[in-house]
Structures are given as structure tokens and as C-alpha cells.
Amino acid sequence: MYVCVCNAITDKDIRRAAEAGATDLWALQSELGVATGCGSCKEMASEILHDVRRQRQVAQPQVYIPVMA
Numbered sequence: 001m002y003v004c005v006c007n008a009i010t011d012k013d014i015r016r017a018a019e020a021g022a023t024d025l026w027a028l029q030s031e032l033g034v035a036t037g038c039g040s041c042k043e044m045a046s047e048i049l050h051d052v053r054r055q056r057q058v059a060q061p062q063v064y065i066p067v068m069a
């Protein structure tokens with residue numbers, strides 16, 4: 001599905017960029033060009049980015065390593 005019509009960027013493009021390490025909207029803007037036109041896609045692009053980051057946190061649970069005093 002196209003998220004950014006101005007730049008022909010899809011949700012899959014955004015998911016791929018997020019999985020490759022994009023952590024915020026600025027990173028998506030510089031990598032993909034999303035939200036660099038009219039800007040109406042900013043909110044949806046951010047939601048997709050945060051969704052991927054949430055999924056990654058669930059998939060990679062934090063490991064607790066106790067520190068000996």
C-alpha cells in the first residue's frame with residue numbers, strides 16, 4: 001500500500017528501512033524521502049515505524065545480566 005503518494009513509497013519500504021535500523025522519521029526522510037513533499041504521510045509513516053520497533057522489542061526480549069557488587 002502506498003503511504004507516501006508524493007514519493008511513491010509503500011509501507012513495505014518503510015518496514016524494510018525500519019528493520020534495517022531507521023529509528024525516527026528523520027531517518028526515514030533521509031533514506032527514503034518519505035514525508036518530504038506535502039507531509040500528509042508523516043503520521044502514518046511514524047506509526048509504521050513504531051509498529052516495527054514494537055514488534056522487534058517483543059521478538060528480542062531484554063536479557064538481564066546481574067552485576068556482582
Ligand code: FES
Pocket residue numbers: 003004005006007034035036037038039040041042
Ligand atoms: S504523501 Fe508523503 S510527502 Fe506527500
